[in-house]
Every structure is written in structure tokens, then in C-alpha cells.
Amino acid sequence: MSETTGVAPPQPHVAHEAHHEELGFWRKYIFSTDHKVIGIQYAVTGLLFLLFGFGLMMLMRWNLAYPGAALPLIGGLFGDARMPGGTMLPEFYNELGAMHGTIMVFLGVVPLAVGGFGNFVLPLQIGAPDMAFPKINMVSYWCLFLGGITMLGSFFVPGGAAQSGWTSYTPLANIAGTGQTWWLIGMIFLITSSLLGAINFITTTIQLRAKGLTFMRFPFFVWAQFVTAFLLLLAFPPLEAAGVMQLMDRVAGTSFFMPEGLVVSGQVLTNAGGGNTLLWQHLFWFLAHPEVYVLILPGMGIVAEIIANNTRKPLWGYRSMVYSLVFLGFMSFIVWAHHMFMTGMGTAMAAFFQTTTMIISIPSVVILTALIISLWGGSIRFNTPMLFALAFLPMFGIGGLTGLPLGLNITDIPLHDTYYVIAHFHYVVAPGTIFALLAGIYYWYPKATGRMMNETLGKIHFVGSFVCMNLIFMPMFIIGMAGVSRRLFDAGTAYDFAQPTMHWNVVSSWGTWALAVFQIPFIVNFFWSIRRGEKVAENPWHATTIEWSAPSPPPHGNFVAAPQAYRGPYEYSVPGAAKDFVPQYEAS
């Protein structure tokens, strides 16, 4: 494992010294081209939007737990058009629902997982001085920022923000209020941001690797970001095209998604016709299923790094994990229509997509199994990042396994659009991916700031979050299997069959609000530790990958000297070695 092979030459770090002049505030912190600053911009933006999107959900959960009751204290702040007397109107609930999904996916998790961790960690892990296209990197962030502002601004247009769900299904979205137009414009910015980022990640990973860093010496996190970038690059353009087409349907009188003679509320619409509403679903899910993996893969990458580091063992089955990752990325492009069994696609098509969906579960299981087996026999350090990483495994496991019935036509049809679906994908993304992202924050925080986060606050954060996440989502399986639709703003008050499940909504809602309380230690810890956290050197975790050779925080250009990879990424507990880790950047 110590041989060096021919790869891209190390970057001439001396070149950076030529432009090391002190930058002004605006160029250093606002319109920066430094991947680390951009990574932090992405991460902070993503965290703020996660908090905002979570806030929207906390409001929704009030109405689900106590349908029709006036929201105490703050209910009156939302005005009579949304919450007369503090009581939530269904239209406002729809606004909150659509924007919660959109914000959490496109403005929360993706910017944090890909933009934040990808930008900050990936160049450091491959020993690069920066991203391949620093200015494109900056433009990518500012496209995200504009998209975010547009989404937020849509709350203030007449009729409020988008109300057609995060999927923006036609024809509903075509005939919805002005907020839907803003949603589409915002999405075009966000998609552009991701595309620019993806090009940069792929180019950087291939071209700016340190000497000796072969593909099979990549940390698993790098592989995860690399495959994710391909998913973004190939899956987002169809949605961008679809978004422009839907925008034209709304503002320019086209009918890409509008059939002729469509009757809405008893009236025939006067659009030109000739369009196809299902076309939108195909284009949307062609992006949105790979998007699920865009949300998951960076999380898997983070967890892999932390598990290897804290078990003090190499990852079990690294190669099989990498092959599974690549296969999973490929397969994610041919499973999208399992979201559309209810459209009556016919048995042949359903059979194809059921088969591909079952197949794609195999690489996921391989990766998860390898991570679990990696724990076996390890000398595990139960620090905060490791606790979050460990929690990811069963949470993602529950999310993944409960997805199988949704991938089969016969079981999907009764479960479709019930709370079961909500529970399933939130187990994947919330206690799954978000736990992984939190693990990553605790893990790389000392690299970004030179200080550790407080362990006690971190563990309070973990225990509270773990309990609350399960209080929120486990009841949803029960509610969903009772057949309660996820779209009901009052949790099904009017339906007899929903009555036995109503109390579970109270449990779920209190879990949500308690989860918010347990984020306070994290927020305090995050800011407190910037100035008060324990100071650490460049490698506080005794880790093996290249980013830990850079000073903490890394300077402009990242490394004092061009790093070189001499071995694989996880040389822990090597028999005969002087210490229990042998960094891949150390010659011997």
C-alpha cells in the first residue's frame, strides 16, 4: 500500500504565494474565491435554512396535533390571511408544507452536504490548494443565495408562497398563485448553482489530486462527493429544462404540461393544450430520485470517515463500498418511476421499475453492512461525532428497509401518499443524513476553526436529538399504515378511520418541539467554541487522511508544502506500527 503511482502532478503551491496579498473584507469573506470560505458560506447558509425549514414544520405540527386550535403567543403574528385569530388556514398549511420540503432539500441539506462539506473538505482531502475553478465556485454560491432570497421573498407576494408541494406537480402548479412563479425562478437559480458546483467538483477531484493519490486511495468521502457531483450534473438539467417549461406555461401562455380541455373547478381552461401533465412527473423524478442519493451519499461519506477514525480500524470492504457507490449512482437514474405507480403506467413498466428499485437496494445494503462490520472488534471512541455517526446506521437502515414496500407496486398503492411515506424518507434524510451532517460538523469543526466543540454539550445534543427524532417519525409509520393521507392539514379530523391515530400526532408534535429545544446546546456550542473551544493542533482526532496535515484552520493555499499520498486512507492499527494510525500523507 505504500507505492506511488502516476497521477496528476501536485499543484505548484508556490504559485499561490505570488498573490498572498491581504484581501479586503468583501473579497475575503463575502465574494471570496477560497474554497474554505465558500464552504463555510454554504454550510452556514444551509444551517440557517435548515433552521428556517424546521421552523415551518414546527408551525405545521401545531395544527396536526391540535387541529383548529389557535396557536398561543405567536399565532397572531401571521395575519388574518394566514392565521385568523391564530388558527391556521389550510392554504397557509399548504404554503408551509411546500416550502418546508423545498427549503430542507434544496436550501438546507444539499448546500450543507455538498456545498459545505464538499467545498471545505474535498480539496483538503485530495491535497489540492483550492477548487479547479474558484470563480465559478463563488458564482455557484451566489446563485444559491439568490435562489434562497427568491424563495424567501415568495412568502410576501400576493397569495403567499408556493402551495403545490415540493414536487410542484402540474396542472396544479400551473394554475397556482404567484408564489409558484417565484418558486420556479428560485429553483432555476438553485439548479444552476448545483450544476456549476458539480462541474467544479468533478474537475477538481480528477485534476487536482495530490501526487500518489490514486482513485483507490481516495477517502470514501471523496468518492461519495465525486459520485454525487455526477448525479447533480446529469440529473439536474432535465429538471432545469422542466422548470423553464413550467415557468413558460405560467407566464408565456405555453402548454408544455397542460392538456386541452382541462376542467378545473367545473370550468374548462382556455389554455392552448397539447401538453402532458405526466411529463412533468417524469422530468421531476428523473432528478428527484438521484437527488435522494445526493442527500444520502455525502452523509455516507462523512460517516465512513468518522467510523474508521473512531474504531481505529480500516473500513471493512472499502473496495466493495466504492464499487457499490458507483453502481448505486448509476442505478439511481433508472428507478425514478417507482414514485409514479399510481399514475397507471402499466404492468410492464411497473415491473421494470420495481426490479431496478429492488436492485438499487443491494449496493445501499452493501455499504451499510460494511460500515456496521467495520465496528466489529474496534476500539471505539464514543465522542460526539462518533455517536451521531453510529446513530446514522440504524436510522438510515430503518429508512432504507421501510422503502422496500414503496418500491413494489402492490404495496406502494395502499401506502402511497400516506404518512408512511413521510416516515420512510425522513428516516433516510433526517435522523439519517442530518445526523451524518451533524457528525461531520463536530468532526471537521477543529479543522475549520482550530478549536474543538464542547463534548458535554455535544452529547446532550446527541441524546436529545436521537430520542426526539424517533418520537417524531416512528408514530408516522403507525399513522400511515392506518391509511391517513399526508396532505390533510388537520391530520384527518373529519375521517372516522383517522381518529385512532390522532393522539400519535400529539406525540410527534411534542417530539418536534423538544427536538428544537435540543438544538439549543448545538447552537450555543457552535458559536461558543469559535472563541472558547479548546485549541488543537492540526490532527486532534489522530486521523489518517490528508486534510489533517494542513494547519487548523488551513491558510490560503491550504498546505505548507504540497502533500503527497503514500498509502490508502485508513491505515489504522497497523501491526508493528509505532502508533495506531499511519497517515496517508506521511512517507513512513
Next chain:
Amino acid sequence: MRGTGNRLSLAAGLLAAGLWPGVAFAATVTGSVIFDGKVPALKPLAMDAEPVCHKMHAGKPVANDMLVLGSGNTMGNIMVWVSKGLPAGKTWPAPKTPVVLDQKGCIYMPHVMGIMVGQPYRILNSDGILHNIHTLPKINPMLNRGQPATVKEMTTSFPKPENMFQVKCDVHPWMSAYIGVFTHPFFSVTSTDGKFTIEGLDAGTYEITAWHERMGTQTASVTVGANDTRTQNFKFVLK
């Protein structure tokens, strides 16, 4: 002196008349509307889909409010209004009193109503279940708003005049009502006896329109003098 007294009396009378034109010179158009032909057997409203609504009527069939007939086949729920002939440029202030639409027993009450531009439109939810108010105008902004059980009333208004359009509930598809928005107060909805009365008109010739949700509109020209009352009857046929 007698001449002077007569002139004073005449002036006082004219002044009083000017201050209270509705009484002194106002003309009235009245009439009745009847249904002509074989009365169709309408299916009762099917509320089975909403058990709460079904229970409100003790499970009994609820008459379809599309055709409401009195004895002698007089027709209720006919909107009658002055559609032409009002003096150009004259405006009538909208009353502050709201027009009320109630949702009671999962039925809109009243089924047909008129309102003036800018007049408050008060929507009540007496049922205590989720309803939805969905107006389908061509000119005015559409209102499509849910009214949960605990939101007992909402108030809105219509900014532009518009002939009859539907109000429906997207939760309970059988719930339907119709509303017309006018710039003047010269409209009337027939009750089951088929009678309507439009008061306070100046002397002149007017086009009177009568409307039914399925049988369309009929118009008639009516000339009234000062303090005159004219009768204009309408007859609707189901084609």
C-alpha cells in the same frame, strides 16, 4: 299672500322630495317568476361522502337547491336586476351592512345572492367542520380559501361588478351558490313564492334581467314613471 304661501309649500315639498327621492319619485318594478313545463325529478343531494353532513340531516335526503318551486310552480332563487338604463355616471354607495353567506347543514344559505361592489361579504361556518369557499369569477379575483371548523367567519368583498358566478366548496362538491356583484342596489332574489321587487328607480326605461343557474337569462324592457309601480313577470322553461 296666498300665492306666496303656495309657492313656499311647493318649494318645501320639492325640497323634501329632493331629500327623500326614494319616497317622493321612486319607481318600483315588481313581478313574479314561474316555471313552465314538466317539473323534473331532481336527485337529492348526496352527502354520504361526509358522515358529519349526513348526520346533520338525520340521514334524510336533502332537496336539490338547483330548482326551488313554490305552489303554482313559482320559482325561488331567481336573481332579477336592472341590467341597462340606469343614468350614466351616477354612483350608489355600497352599504356597510354585510351580505351574509352561511354554511349550515353543509348547504350554502342563501343559494343565490347579490352584493354591491365593495360591500362586505361575510362568510359564516355554522357547521363546525372544514369548508372551503371557492369563488369562480371571470372578472373579480378568485377567492379559494379553506374555513376550518374553528374559523367561524371570514369577511371579504368584491372590487369589480360582475354578473352571476358560482361559489363552491372543494371539500363538499354538492355545495354550490351563486352571487352577482353590482354597482347599484337595483337587484332582487325571488323567494319561493317567485316574487321580486326592485325599488327606488328614477323614472325611465330599463332593461330587467332574470337569471337562473341552469335555465339562463331572460330580459325585458320596462318603462316606469315617477312614483310608478310596474309589473314584469318571467317564465322559465327547462330545455
